Amino acid sequence: MVQKPSLPKGTRDFGPEAVAKRNFIFDKIKACFQYHGYLPIETPVMESLSTLTGKYGEEGDRLLFKVLNNGDYLADVNQEDLSQKNSNKVISQISKRGLRYDLTVPFARFVAMNRNEINFPFKRFQIQQVWRADRPQKGRYQEFYQCDADIVGSDSLMYEAELIEIYNTVFTALNLPVEILVNNRKVLEGIAETIGAQNLFIEMTVAIDKLDKIGWQGVGAELLTKGFNHDQIEKLTKILDITKLADLEPWLVESEIGLLGIEELKTLHLYLDKISLDQDVKLDLKLARGLNYYTGCILEVKAKTAAMGSLGGGGRYANLTEVFGLSDVSGVGISFGAERIYDVMEELNLFPPNVLAQPQLLIITDDDCVLDGFETAYKLRKAGIAVDLYPSPAKFKKQMKYADDRKFAFVLIIGIQEKEQQKYALKNMVTGEQIAISWDELIVKFSK
Template identity: 55%
Template sequence: MKPTLPKGTRDFLPLDIRKRDYIFNIIKNQFHLFGFDSIETPAMESLETLSGNYGDEGDRLLFKVLNNGDFLKDVPEEILGSKNSNKAITHLSKRGLRYDLTVPFARFIVMNRQHIKFPFKRSAIQPVWRADRPQRGRYQEFYQCDADVAGSSSLFYESELIRLYDEVFDQLSLPVTIRWNNRKILYGIAESAGLKDHFNLITIIIDKLDKIGNDGVVKELESQAFHSKDVSILMDMISTTTLPELKDKMKSEQGHLGISEMERVLSFLDSNGLKNELLFDATLARGLGYYTGCIFEVKAKDANMGSIGGGGRYDNLTEIFGMKDVSGVGISFGVERIYDLIEEKKLFPESVLGSKNTLIACLDIDSFGYAIKIQNMLRKLNIACELYPEPVKLQKQMTYANELGYAHVAIIGEEESRQNKINLKDMKTGQQSLLSFTELAEIICQ
């Protein structure tokens, strides 16, 4: 059998894991500093939980899990005969792999409300799955890193999440633009253009602007039989680049409320300047159907890559689970794309790319016990080390050390054991010294 990977998935080698841990650790540290507590939810959710929250396109990208046992037995013959997969799926599958971490979070809140205190600040770093077409920076299995606040409508949290984005990408030395908008503004634009009854469809089309451009958006809007005058008003408003300019054009109470919300968020940011660019973008739509207020999207500067972060305010997400009046806001980091960008731009620090610490090479079986003792003493000092598993020829052990990138080799033979010493070789300079254990520990800790 030829070994293969499912499309859109990847293996990660040890160096890859070190690089990914570098990113995860920076994000986790900032989550901690901003007061977000970690939770976890299952890889699978009920399809009933997942469906209907991501728009028609998102629902098509859900991975369904076949029911256990004879999954065909409950499918009516007429549906099997028609080969209608959309009708059959309700009989074939009751579960799906999670599409994101936000909808499971809403379900989590409702089921665990007796254990949490509002406002509840949660973080989660877990894999998600989407049956999307794999391409550069887009995978079918990938990690998301989310931070959300549930149970508060305070716009202060929007400013906190902007700061969180700013701090993480500054720590990663990856300059970004944090684009933001407000769904109320989008609704106001649609209402001002006389198209409020088609708001959901309009946001889906506007959300494609990066992919199909202005002409493509106009073409799609006109294909819906919208009047060209209304389309012209819409396109003029979404091309507006400042809130004051948009306020002059806005003819919607809801739209003005969205502008006021954004101005309120900006007032919380005045006292502490950002290191990255915060850019108002009236074209930003975020196609997911659950957003109701401010929305965010992050893109790296000077990079041919899609968004590496996104999120927004959702006021009604828990309502589908029977729990009303729980407003939330959250953001997500697209770790896979962040990883690819940092790799491409060679931004991983030398400490991440650097060598492993120390290999202990034992030359004879009688010295092996002493070598084990040295290994254990180093580990008690929290010094990473490894003992080669058998006393083979030194050349073989040195080759192993070179191939795995060890910084030092501690050589132990009959003479070293007799003197209670260790012969330490610096693999970069080739310098070799006979040392006591204390001297050894001091050198390899530098």
């Protein structure tokens, strides 16, 4: 029986053009990373589940893809857990591996394991897929590429500035106008302290992150259900509307950690003042970011001219390697969401017309000249000219149509007439013009 082919939820195929376009994005990002001294690494698709769980918050754990153990995986499962259908307990017994959820945590694991071989500060980049068991929707897939650059082993805020500069450079190179939003988790903690809600810090960040979407009314309502009172919410409203660092400082004088955050932002700006950027960089106190491992500056990139979630994000994580037994190694990094950048660039028509690098020239032949065609193709390629060849002496109509469909700019016709005249017929597929051309002329025309 024939089965109807289909793709798993949230995944897609990439045809030749899509791959070319994606590589166009990768190439820009990669070039920029390398230009700044980042070195490439790759890590396995699968990690031990224990490496992944507990790093992304409760929600993140739910979105982890688990890999079923091999063999008789039910053999050793606790019968009680099984009969009670306790999925949480059973899963840990039947699955010891999971698909990576991002590239940052595997990197932290990599650093902890290779600490003796690594020279700190260690700058690495990594372009690989990640998987999230999320319901797919616009700009959201279950399988997608992240392009990460991270530095571990230095707490210098110079790196925050460098990463912002990288965002700036890449999006400028892609001709995609964006807004780079900056905030600091310490400042947010300070704000929580100031309004007397330090124990509700996570709830606060999750709520205010939605301000853009549901406004103060919605956020206020959510905060109330989380245990905030009207007084606190009102205070929070006032603080978060602040757009200048100087205006914020008076609010946080009582908070040691808040002042530390402000100090960090000030230092960051000292660096940024030394360079000029094409994209907008803004302080945004409403930026929170859900990943709980961030401890200092946080960054997020949004498209200015398209409705799409963030195109990238990142931040400082002071302790991520600690759970893997390596303390006092601070890290900071950013991630580009290649799929979303792709979607936005497609929407805005930003890809160059000829991303699909293919030969300009197609050779077609008749019955008597197939071998001559093959030989000519070989000689042209040897002369450094990219060329393709139709494989059989089909009707010229068919061969021409093929050339047209594949958008070759020129067709080189080798038939019995050409062979007798010791010339080729070269047809320009755009103008329709056809000329007789010698080998030497051909080489000159197509050599660069």
